[in-house]
Amino acid sequence: MSIKRSNKKWYFVFLMFPLFLAFIILRKTDPYQQWEVYGGDNGKIHYSSLTQIDTNNVKNLRVAWVYHTGDTNQIEANPIIIDHILYGVSPKLKLFAIDAATGHKKWVFDPLSGGKYKSNQSMNACRGVTYYSSGKHDERIFYTVGSTLYCLDAQEGQPVTSFGNNGTINLHDGLGRDVKNLSITSTTPGVIYKDLLILGTRVAEEAGAAPGHIRAYDVHTGTIRWIFHTIPYPGETGYESWDDKESYKHAGGVNAWAGFSLDTAKGMVFAQIGSASYDFYGGKRKGNNLFANCVLALNAATGKRVWHFQTVHHDVWDRDPPTAPVLVTILKHGKKIEAVVQLTKSGLIFLLNRATGKPIYPIMETPVPYQSELVGEKLSKTQPLPSFYKPFARQTFTEADLNKYVSDSSYRDIKKKFLTYKKGFYAPPSKKGTLMLPGLDGGAEWGGPAFDPQTGLLYVNANEVPWVITMVDINNGENSSLKQTNLEAGMFLYRSNCMGCHGERREGGGNYPSLVGINTKYNEAAFTQLLASGRRMMPAFNQLSTSERTALASFILNLKGKKNMLYVNNAKPKDSYLKMPYSVTGYIKFRTLEGYPAINPPWGTLNAINLNTGKVVWRDTLGDYPELKAKGIHAGTENYGGSVVTAGGLLFIAATKDAKFRAFNKRTGKLLWETDLPAAGFATPAVYQVNGKQYLVIACGGGKLKGAASGDAYVAFSLPAN
Numbered sequence: 001m002s003i004k005r006s007n008k009k010w011y012f013v014f015l016m017f018p019l020f021l022a023f024i025i026l027r028k029t030d031p032y033q034q035w036e037v038y039g040g041d042n043g044k045i046h047y048s049s050l051t052q053i054d055t056n057n058v059k060n061l062r063v064a065w066v067y068h069t070g071d072t073n074q075i076e077a078n079p080i081i082i083d084h085i086l087y088g089v090s091p092k093l094k095l096f097a098i099d100a101a102t103g104h105k106k107w108v109f110d111p112l113s114g115g116k117y118k119s120n121q122s123m124n125a126c127r128g129v130t131y132y133s134s135g136k137h138d139e140r141i142f143y144t145v146g147s148t149l150y151c152l153d154a155q156e157g158q159p160v161t162s163f164g165n166n167g168t169i170n171l172h173d174g175l176g177r178d179v180k181n182l183s184i185t186s187t188t189p190g191v192i193y194k195d196l197l198i199l200g201t202r203v204a205e206e207a208g209a210a211p212g213h214i215r216a217y218d219v220h221t222g223t224i225r226w227i228f229h230t231i232p233y234p235g236e237t238g239y240e241s242w243d244d245k246e247s248y249k250h251a252g253g254v255n256a257w258a259g260f261s262l263d264t265a266k267g268m269v270f271a272q273i274g275s276a277s278y279d280f281y282g283g284k285r286k287g288n289n290l291f292a293n294c295v296l297a298l299n300a301a302t303g304k305r306v307w308h309f310q311t312v313h314h315d316v317w318d319r320d321p322p323t324a325p326v327l328v329t330i331l332k333h334g335k336k337i338e339a340v341v342q343l344t345k346s347g348l349i350f351l352l353n354r355a356t357g358k359p360i361y362p363i364m365e366t367p368v369p370y371q372s373e374l375v376g377e378k379l380s381k382t383q384p385l386p387s388f389y390k391p392f393a394r395q396t397f398t399e400a401d402l403n404k405y406v407s408d409s410s411y412r413d414i415k416k417k418f419l420t421y422k423k424g425f426y427a428p429p430s431k432k433g434t435l436m437l438p439g440l441d442g443g444a445e446w447g448g449p450a451f452d453p454q455t456g457l458l459y460v461n462a463n464e465v466p467w468v469i470t471m472v473d474i475n476n477g478e479n480s481s482l483k484q485t486n487l488e489a490g491m492f493l494y495r496s497n498c499m500g501c502h503g504e505r506r507e508g509g510g511n512y513p514s515l516v517g518i519n520t521k522y523n524e525a526a527f528t529q530l531l532a533s534g535r536r537m538m539p540a541f542n543q544l545s546t547s548e549r550t551a552l553a554s555f556i557l558n559l560k561g562k563k564n565m566l567y568v569n570n571a572k573p574k575d576s577y578l579k580m581p582y583s584v585t586g587y588i589k590f591r592t593l594e595g596y597p598a599i600n601p602p603w604g605t606l607n608a609i610n611l612n613t614g615k616v617v618w619r620d621t622l623g624d625y626p627e628l629k630a631k632g633i634h635a636g637t638e639n640y641g642g643s644v645v646t647a648g649g650l651l652f653i654a655a656t657k658d659a660k661f662r663a664f665n666k667r668t669g670k671l672l673w674e675t676d677l678p679a680a681g682f683a684t685p686a687v688y689q690v691n692g693k694q695y696l697v698i699a700c701g702g703g704k705l706k707g708a709a710s711g712d713a714y715v716a717f718s719l720p721a722n
């Protein structure tokens with residue numbers, strides 16, 4: 001009897017052992033169980049294979065912990081979790097390590113304290129950090145503050161002094177030309193390939209921007225191991241796509257600002273590439289401007305180009321792809337194909353073979369309007385349009401689409417404006433104003449999509465808000481034959497340097513603040529300091545001379561003592577490639593007098609698209625304006641930050657202006673859970689587990705959109721213990 005029993009026991013152990021082994025191996029190799037890199041995994045699919053929280057119990061989710069950073073306004077970060085430690089950034093770019101199960105603080109690194117503050121450090125948006133380890137005793141975190149890349153010890157939160165210059169690298173260095181006075185930072189974390197940190201940048205969108213070359217740094221020393229010229233040098237592929245053969249010496253932009261995806265097995269790294277500067281007038285950069293607006297594949301070890309695909313030729317609409325390409329495996333005629341999917345601000349889906357860059361379904365070079373009224377502009381006669389996948393956002397705007405939920409006078413106002421604007425998907429920028437739908441921020445946004453490998457569904461949250469590009473003649477502020485006052489010179493300088501964001505009458509627009517009455521908030525010194533440092537989306541203006549800064553201050557702050565003094569320009573004359581004859585009047589949203597988008601809702605949507613069939617499986621309006629909801633109008637709001645899809649059958653997303661966090665059934669789109677956040681979560685959640693318990697966390701920084709309160713919290717959720 002006893003023998004029999006022990007036999008049974010052995011039999012049981014014998015049976016369970018392979019299961020146990022499989023469990024251990026899966027735990028180690030399933031990249032979707034943890035959240036160790038920005039976006040969840042190197043394919044950037046925003047997917048978690050955890051199943052503890054599922055469609056049945058999601059309604060029981062409750063707050064597990066809240067971490068307050070203590071400084072407010074805007075957090076766009078997607079935190080990472082290594083082992084049981086969560087690494088995140090605060091609005092003022094303090095980097096912190098906290099216990100991912102309790103939210104208890106381990107350490108905080110403040111780059112601006114301890115005399116480490118450098119005046120060139122601006123408060124850039126920082127969307128996350130990168131982790132590297134070569135064993136227990138060498139764990140590093142990389143992140144960027146202004147133009148400084150930091151390398152910190154992940155255990156202690158102190159700079160790794162053997163890296164670069166005492167734990168820092170100046171991103172101005174090593175670009176092959178002098179850019180020390182130009183704005184350069186990095187908003188999206190890089191990726192780690194072996195012992196390389198591959199990093200992109202954010203640079204200015206105006207003329208005279210730094211070039212967006214991609215660099216790979218040695219994770220141990222900070223040495224640049226390779227650089228890829230996004231603006232090609234003579235002899236390099238793409239050089240011929242710039243009519244001006246000197247472009248490689250002075251053209252700017254063309255930067256990988258939205259991060260990377262990485263196929264480790266293939267040794268390939270993938271990037272989206274930003275527009276060439278100046279964004280809205282291309283007369284000084286004729287040609288297709290490779291590798292601007294491209295999906296780009298590089299050899300991760302060497303930085304050599306493998307392939308590229310340009311999504312917009314000679315872009316003058318700021319329509320660069322807004323997210324890293326996402327690595328997916330799809331089925332076509334029953335066959336598995338490894339691919340990359342690239343979403344665009346304009347609502348398009350490009351699907352390319354991962355190894356070759358060849359379209360998986362036809363992408364047509366389609367004739368587009370190309371006659372620009374702007375002197376010296378030369379537009380591309382065709383643009384690539386995908387045929388298989390339908391756009392995930394509205395791209396046409398007719399009179400019938402004008403917002404009908406408004407007062408009569410408001411309707412008359414938007415109708416009048418609407419009739420004057422130029423319309424059409426690729427209508428060139430114009431002096432009367434060109435309507436952009438989707439708007440300048442998208443369509444798809446930097447949050448990026450989620451992809452479910454179980455079902456082949458791609459989840460895209462999108463904005464459907466019209467914006468307007470209006471161009472005006474500018475004189476460049478270089479009317480040297482005229483005797484000007486500081487005030488007059490300041491007005492000219494404003495038009496060529498600042499109006500593009502702060503508006504023709506300094507009224508602000510888009511997501512840019514008004515400067516009207518700013519003299520109550522800034523004196524000349526504080527103003528000059530802001531021009532030198534920049535802040536978040538406001539670039540630094542170190543290229544301006546002292547006389548130019550005084551002139552600008554005289555105009556904007558209405559300086560009684562200085563505004564009527566004679567302007568003596570001590571700036572170097574501008575090179576001709578920097579003199580733009582036109583400027584945009586601002587990043588302006590087309591709104592009703594009540595302040596709502598001038599188009600009928602929805603203004604924010606969530607779309608589930610089957611990449612195998614091309615079908616839209618479900619589509620929902622995302623977010624609400626409480627006052628419209630009360631009238632029965634489910635309008636959706638603009639949304640920033642992406643979603644996460646889980647094996648538990650859920651799609652999690654915050655992103656909306658109404659400061660809600662939501663979970664949908666990933667297959668049907670049914671809303672299963674909704675909760676209030678302390679401030680809008682304009683960020684992507686992270687899903688992870690500690691000691692067998694599943695959590696999700698979202699950064700709630702608010703701000704950004706007019707009327708969205710700001711915040712300082714990371715909020716984590718889990719199921720109650722039972």
Ligand code: HEC
Pocket residue numbers: 205494497498499500501502511512513514515518521522527530531535536537538539541552556
């Ligand atoms: C690319 C867009 C852009 C350009 C160009 C730009 N700004 Fe800004 N500016 C911003 C943004 C965004 C902010 C808000 C920064 C923040 O997040 O605090 C800002 C903030 C400011 C502020 C502070 C406002 C406040 O309420 O605190 C001042 C002053 C200012 N800008 C002046 C200028 C001047 C002068 C120029 C031209 C030399 C200029 N800006 C060019 C985007 C821009």
